[in-house]
Amino acid sequence: MALERTKLMTLVEMPGPPGLPLVGNLHQLDFDSFHRCLESWSDQYGSIYRFKVGPREMVVTSDAETIKRCCRERPDLFRRSQVLANVVAEMRSDGLFTAEGDDWRRQRKLVVTALNASHLKPFFPKLKIIMARLLARWDRAAAAGTPVDLCRDLMRFTVDVTTQLAFGIDGNTVETDGAIIQQQLDKVLPMVFSRMNAPFPYWRYLRLSKDRVLDRALADIKIKVDAMIAETRQRMQADASLYQNPTNFLEAIIAAKESEGLELSDADIFGNVFTLLLAGEDTTANTIAWAINYFIEYPAHFLRARAEVDSILGDARLPEELEQAAKMPFIEAFYNETMRLKPVAPLNGAEPLEDTEILGYQIPKGTLVWFLARKIGMDDANFGQSARFDPERWLRTEAARGCPHDVTAFMPFGSGPRFCPGRNLALLEIRTVLAMFCRNFEVTLADPQRPVEELMAFTMMPKNLLVRLRKRQAGGGLTEAAHRP
Numbered sequence: 001m002a003l004e005r006t007k008l009m010t011l012v013e014m015p016g017p018p019g020l021p022l023v024g025n026l027h028q029l030d031f032d033s034f035h036r037c038l039e040s041w042s043d044q045y046g047s048i049y050r051f052k053v054g055p056r057e058m059v060v061t062s063d064a065e066t067i068k069r070c071c072r073e074r075p076d077l078f079r080r081s082q083v084l085a086n087v088v089a090e091m092r093s094d095g096l097f098t099a100e101g102d103d104w105r106r107q108r109k110l111v112v113t114a115l116n117a118s119h120l121k122p123f124f125p126k127l128k129i130i131m132a133r134l135l136a137r138w139d140r141a142a143a144a145g146t147p148v149d150l151c152r153d154l155m156r157f158t159v160d161v162t163t164q165l166a167f168g169i170d171g172n173t174v175e176t177d178g179a180i181i182q183q184q185l186d187k188v189l190p191m192v193f194s195r196m197n198a199p200f201p202y203w204r205y206l207r208l209s210k211d212r213v214l215d216r217a218l219a220d221i222k223i224k225v226d227a228m229i230a231e232t233r234q235r236m237q238a239d240a241s242l243y244q245n246p247t248n249f250l251e252a253i254i255a256a257k258e259s260e261g262l263e264l265s266d267a268d269i270f271g272n273v274f275t276l277l278l279a280g281e282d283t284t285a286n287t288i289a290w291a292i293n294y295f296i297e298y299p300a301h302f303l304r305a306r307a308e309v310d311s312i313l314g315d316a317r318l319p320e321e322l323e324q325a326a327k328m329p330f331i332e333a334f335y336n337e338t339m340r341l342k343p344v345a346p347l348n349g350a351e352p353l354e355d356t357e358i359l360g361y362q363i364p365k366g367t368l369v370w371f372l373a374r375k376i377g378m379d380d381a382n383f384g385q386s387a388r389f390d391p392e393r394w395l396r397t398e399a400a401r402g403c404p405h406d407v408t409a410f411m412p413f414g415s416g417p418r419f420c421p422g423r424n425l426a427l428l429e430i431r432t433v434l435a436m437f438c439r440n441f442e443v444t445l446a447d448p449q450r451p452v453e454e455l456m457a458f459t460m461m462p463k464n465l466l467v468r469l470r471k472r473q474a475g476g477g478l479t480e481a482a483h484r485p
């Protein structure tokens with residue numbers, strides 16, 4: 001539909017923080033807490049505003065209907081950020097996340113099929129093995145009294161899960177003490193975030209030490225991912241039936257490349273393996289870490305979660321079957337509330353492929369529009385007393401609630417056709433690890449004087465979340481004193 005330009009306001013008329021010539025609002029932005037900065041400007045300037053990073057004009061919206069519309073209209077009318085796509089392509093990690101148009105359609109089908117919920121039941125025995133390794137790792141840390149860097153340990157777990165489910169390979173980084181792929185993956189997303197927000201692509205002309213560290217990490221990842229692809233190709237050559245009936249994503253994408261009609265290159269295979277490793281790692285690990293941080297903060301909720309898990313697991317230390325993991329309503333309420341207040345993706349964004357209208361403004365083609373996904377879930381109009389951590393809100397009946405509870409305003413996995421395809425896998429990982437955790441351990445912050453803070457590094461992670469674990473005491477009650485005040 002052609003825009004009726006006369007009736008629409010322009011970007012210049014849009015409210016927003018005043019900036020300086022050349023730099024725009026760059027000097028007011030702290031990229032470590034970029035999301036908080038955009039959220040607090042939204043309190044000041046309303047549901048749509050603009051700001052500038054150097055010469056780049058950007059728009060921010062916290063209007064739920066607008067966000068859903070823009071997400072829904074991908075990939076035909078909106079795309080992911082072009083700058084993000086360029087940065088990712090330079091790192092040779094472009095796969096489904098940054099693909100557009102028909103490329104996206106082809107790749108999306110393969111990824112969705114591979115991560116489909118129907119694969120989770122047969123996968124569960126392998127998930128249990130990886131979980132048992134994590135349990136043993138934490139048992140050792142509890143016995144030794146050594147502090148545990150939760151995010152790092154959990155990233156070992158999530159990388160092992162993705163590698164096993166999507167590529168059929170047992171990476172076993174949980175039990176490895178030497179160099180592991182997770183240490184290199186760690187370097188990638190923070191640098192993607194830093195480069196996509198840089199006012200000028202300096203790294204194309206000058207390599208700073210952080211760029212050289214990234215180069216080394218990327219080279220190392222390339223070797224490891226190529227080895228996984230080669231191993232899979234060998235397995236498929238030895239058993240040709242795998243071309244017709246692939247058993248995991250990597251086999252499926254290699255088979256698709258060989259088949260007629262699907263234009264997939266070796267770079268597509270590499271990029272998508274890399275993408276799944278990245279997409280499945282920080283997101284799930286940081287969500288579990290935020291939930292454990294809430295366990296520390298709210299001992300009564302921790303005990304309630306533990307009682308629920310005890311009643312389902314009997315004598316077992318881990319969920320034994322997928323069905324057990326599915327029967328934990330309080331754990332589910334707990335992680336939903338965690339993702340409402342601490343979503344690892346508090347921001348998302350897209351660019352219109354043509355000039356478009358948003359909330360009465362004419363938005364030129366190619367303008368990056370940021371979506372404040374967390375802000376919608378923290379609006380009292382959508383969730384009553386929205387600032388309060390209250391898992392119970394997810395369990396109350398509508399009649400008992402007496403306040404808004406709009407689940408359509410809760411979008412930790414995004415919205416529309418590009419909705420996260422790893423959601424079912426992620427939720428299974430989250431619920432099983434949380435069940436294992438509260439069943440077996442007691443937890444305190446290693447240094448209660450250092451507050452746990454939000455750090456934005458593409459995903460939002462908890463900074464300073466170093467904990468001490470103790471094996472659960474007989475009877476299993478946590479003392480209030482064991483927790484921070």
Ligand code: HEM
Pocket residue numbers: 071096097098108111115162275276277279280281283284287344345348412413414415416417418419420421422423425426427
């Ligand atoms: C708690 C864990 C996770 C969270 C919160 C999360 C969140 C998200 C979000 C917000 C998006 C963008 C959606 C949109 O633009 O509408 C996304 C996309 C994506 N996620 Fe996840 N994710 C998680 C786990 C996973 C896992 C485990 C995998 C796979 C192993 C995965 C693979 C992907 C992929 C491939 C995309 C790109 C989809 C596309 O562009 O079509 N994610 N995720």
